[in-house]
Amino acid sequence: xxxxxxxxxxxxxxxxxxxxxxxxxxxxxxxxxxxxxxxxxxxxxxxxxxxxxxxxxxxxxxxxxxxxxxxxxxxxxxxxxxxxxxxxxxxxxxxxxxxxxxxxxxxxx
Amino acid sequence: xxxxxxxxxxxxxxxxxxxxxxxxxxxxxxxxxxxxxxxxxxxxxxxxxxxxxxxxxxxxxxxxxxxxxxxxxxxxxxxxxxxxxxxxxxxxxxxxxxxxxxxxxxxxxxxxxxxxxxxxxxxxxxxxxxxxxxxxxxxxxxxxxxxxxxxxxxxxxxxxxxxxxxxxxxxxxxxxxxxxxxxxxxxxxxxxxxxxxxxxxxxxxxxxxxxxxxxxxxxxxxxxxxxxxxxx
Numbered sequence: 133x134x135x136x137x138x139x140x141x142x143x144x145x146x147x148x149x150x151x152x153x154x155x156x157x158x159x160x161x162x163x164x165x166x167x168x169x170x171x172x173x174x175x176x177x178x179x180x181x182x183x184x185x186x187x188x189x190x191x192x193x194x195x196x197x198x199x200x201x202x203x204x205x206x207x208x209x210x211x212x213x214x215x216x217x218x219x220x221x222x223x224x225x226x227x228x229x230x231x232x233x234x235x236x237x238x239x240x241x
Numbered sequence: 242x243x244x245x246x247x248x249x250x251x252x253x254x255x256x257x258x259x260x261x262x263x264x265x266x267x268x269x270x271x272x273x274x275x276x277x278x279x280x281x282x283x284x285x286x287x288x289x290x291x292x293x294x295x296x297x298x299x300x301x302x303x304x305x306x307x308x309x310x311x312x313x314x315x316x317x318x319x320x321x322x323x324x325x326x327x328x329x330x331x332x333x334x335x336x337x338x339x340x341x342x343x344x345x346x347x348x349x350x351x352x353x354x355x356x357x358x359x360x361x362x363x364x365x366x367x368x369x370x371x372x373x374x375x376x377x378x379x380x381x382x383x384x385x386x387x388x389x390x391x392x393x394x395x396x397x398x399x400x401x402x403x404x405x406x407x408x409x410x411x412x413x414x415x416x417x418x419x420x421x422x423x424x425x426x427x428x429x430x431x432x433x434x435x436x437x438x439x440x441x442x443x444x445x446x447x448x449x450x451x452x453x454x455x456x457x458x459x460x461x462x463x464x465x466x467x468x469x470x471x472x473x
Contacts, residue, residue: 144472145465156458165451168390171403205473215441218376219363225304226360229331233311 141198144205147186154179178204251368252420256325256334258316279315279337282346290347291456292385295463296354299445305361307333312357322419324349326356328367333357348392352385358445371421375431376439378413383439384446387412405449409440 156162157176166174182204188197253259286293287309300307307313311332318325318336323345325334333353340346359365359377366373382388388408393400400407410432417428443449445463450456462469 139471142468142472144469145462149461149465153458156454161452164390168401169403169405169449169451202473205469209473212443212447215438217363217442218435218438219359219365219373221363222361226331229305229361230311231331233330233332 143186143189143201145186147183147190150179150183150186154183250422252325255319255322255419256316256327257319258314259327259330259334274317275337275341276315279335279340279346282340282343283309283313283315283335283350285343286347286350290351291453291460292351292450293347293354295445295456295460296351296358298460298463300354300358300361303358303361305357307354307357324353325420326353326360328360328365331357331360348386352381352387355381355384362444371417371423371428371431372435374421375413375417375428376435376442378416379409379432379436379439380442382409382412382416383449384443386450389451406440410436 154176157174157179162174166172182201185197185201185204188194189201287297288294297307313333313335315335315337317338318334321339323336323339325336326332327334333350333356335346335349335353340349356377359380360367365377367377383405386392388405390401390404393404393408398404398408413432414425414428417423417432418425421428446456446459447462448455448459450459
C-alpha cells in the first residue's frame with residue numbers, strides 16, 4: 133500500500149563513497165591483495181564512472197546518469213550473488229540462541 | 242550414543258572445559274590462568290575491530306544479538322587450537338591459554354563470529370553434514386584475515402599468486418580434520434565440492450576484507466544498506 137509520502141530517488145551510495153572506493157581500488161595494497169587472491173589485477177574504472185554518474189545526477193538530475201548508476205550497482209549485486217548456496221537460509225533465528233546456559237536441552241538442530 | 246564417543250566424534254575433546262560442570266571460577270583459576278587477559282582482549286576486539294563489529298551488527302539484525310557473558314567463553318583448551326563455536330550451547334569458545342596477542346584475538350573472534358553468523362542465518366547441520374561444516378570453515382578462513390599474506394609468512398607458507406585460495410582450502414581442511422574423524426581424502430573431496438560456492442559467499446561483508454580499511458568500508462556499506470537496496 134502506498135503511503136502519502138512520495139519517495140524521490142537517491143543515488144545508492146553517497147558520491148564520495150564511489151570516489152573512496154575508486155581510490156582504494158587503485159591503491160598498491162589493493163593491487164597486491166587482488167593478485168594474491170585472484171592472480172589478476174583489479175579493474176577499477178567502473179568506480180570512477182559511477183562517481184561521475186553520481187555527480188552528474190546530483191548536478192543535473194540526468195536520467196542517463198541515474199540509469200547507468202543503477203545498472204552498474206545491479207551488476208555488482210548480481211556478482212555478489214553468483215553462487216549456489218550450500219545450505220538453506222533460515223526465516224527465524226535458532227530457537228535456543230537466547231536460552232540461558234543451564235537450560236540448554238539435548239542437541240536440537 | 243555413548244558420551245565419550247560423541248565427544249570424540251565432534252571435537253569436544255579439544256575443549257575439556259565444555260564438560261557439564263559448574264562454571265564458577267575458583268580463586269586458583271582466576272589467579273593462575275589467562276582468563277582475565279582473555280576477557281580484556283575479547284572486550285577490546287568487540288569494541289574496536291571493524292570485522293567483529295560488522296558481524297555483531299549483522300547478527301543482531303538477524304535476531305541473534307551476541308552478549309559477552311552468554312555467548313562468549315574464555316577457557317583452557319587442548320593442543321594448539323585457538324577457538325571454536327559450540328552450536329549445542331550457542332557459544333563461542335576462546336582458548337585463553339593459546340591466544341596471547343590482541344591481533345590474534347581479533348582474528349579468532351572474527352573467525353568464530355562467522356560460524357555464529359552462519360548458524361544464525363542458515364540451517365547449518367554442524368554435526369551431520371560435512372559439506373555445511375566445510376562451507377563455514379571456508380568462509381571463516383576466507384573472510385577473517387586468517388589467510389593474509391603476512392599471516393601465511395609467519396607460518397612459513399610462501400606463496401603469492403592466488404595463494405589466498407590455497408591457504409583457505411588448507412585451513413578449512415585442517416579445521417575439519419581437527420574436529421571430525423574422517424580421512425584426509427574424504428575431507429579434501431568435500432572441500433573441493435563446496436569451495437566455489439562458499440569462497441564466493443562474502444556475507445555480511447560484501448567483499449573479502451583484506452585490511453582494516455576494507456573492513457571499515459564494509460561496515461559503511463552495511464550501515465547504508467537500506468538506502469542502497471531502496472535505490473537499486
